[in-house]
Amino acid sequence: MLKIEAINIKKSFGSRKIFSNINFSLNSKNILGITGKNGSGKSTLVKIIAGIITASSGELRYILSDKVLDYSEINKYYGFVSPYLQLYDEFSAFENIALISKIRNIYVDEKKIQQLLERVGLIDRKDDYVREFSSGMKQRLKYVAALYHNPSLLILDEPRSNLDSEGISIIYEIINEHKLNGSVIIATNDLEDIQICDSIIDLDKISNSK
Numbered sequence: 001m002l003k004i005e006a007i008n009i010k011k012s013f014g015s016r017k018i019f020s021n022i023n024f025s026l027n028s029k030n031i032l033g034i035t036g037k038n039g040s041g042k043s044t045l046v047k048i049i050a051g052i053i054t055a056s057s058g059e060l061r062y063i064l065s066d067k068v069l070d071y072s073e074i075n076k077y078y079g080f081v082s083p084y085l086q087l088y089d090e091f092s093a094f095e096n097i098a099l100i101s102k103i104r105n106i107y108v109d110e111k112k113i114q115q116l117l118e119r120v121g122l123i124d125r126k127d128d129y130v131r132e133f134s135s136g137m138k139q140r141l142k143y144v145a146a147l148y149h150n151p152s153l154l155i156l157d158e159p160r161s162n163l164d165s166e167g168i169s170i171i172y173e174i175i176n177e178h179k180l181n182g183s184v185i186i187a188t189n190d191l192e193d194i195q196i197c198d199s200i201i202d203l204d205k206i207s208n209s210k
């Protein structure tokens with residue numbers, strides 16, 4: 001079982017301090033919420049957790065069976081949905097996921113891609129170019145990309161972005177199912193999202209004294 005630990009994470013961009021004193025421990029079967037006003041650093045913190053940017057100080061650990069994973073391999077263990085994740089506009093929905101699986105160096109399992117596309121309601125559009133997709137359809141496809149490699153951790157920045165009520169129900173089902181064995185981190189300002197979290201980091205309330 002995967003465990004994520006953050007110890008005294010601090011982030012500054014130049015002279016602007018975004019946050020400090022971030023400490024948490026996240027075990028399987030738990031959902032961690034990250035909240036705070038616009039510009040409080042939610043996306044910055046999830047990017048640090050995903051190893052996309054580095055913290056100014058502090059430590060972040062992915063621990064599997066008591067062993068701290070090397071930073072270079074943590075992307076095998078999480079799936080990431082975010083507004084800044086880019087899909088390939090010039091390829092179809094199916095091809096996007098096939099491409100991502102090739103980049104990840106894992107077998108392109110056509111059946112599995114189809115099952116996931118079905119799950120998010122995109123199976124009828126699987127061969128259409130992503131450039132022709134609506135914003136909510138793109139958001140649904142990002143969930144397929146995030147789930148395809150069976151990650152232990154799901155990191156969701158603005159999980160319901162552009163989704164309609166049916167889309168939101170689908171992602172809540174995905175989150176609840178994922179929680180049975182894995183963990184979830186949600187960066188959000190939506191009260192309904194916050195209610196499903198087992199613990200919350202409120203960046204507006206964290207002491208920023210150091």
Ligand SMILES: Nc1ncnc2c1ncn2[C@@H]1O[C@H](COP(=O)(O)OP(=O)(O)OP(=O)(O)O)[C@@H](O)[C@H]1O
Binds near residue numbers: 018036040041044045
């Ligand atoms: N690459 C960067 N260089 C400089 N400053 C940055 C950079 N990325 C983010 N920031 C700053 O960090 C702060 C936090 O931004 P961030 O995107 O993490 O906020 P957020 O909580 O996700 O906001 P929102 O609710 O609008 O999504 C902002 O002041 C932003 O300008």
Ligand SMILES: [Mg+2]
Binds near residue numbers: 043044157
């Ligand atoms: Mg953000």
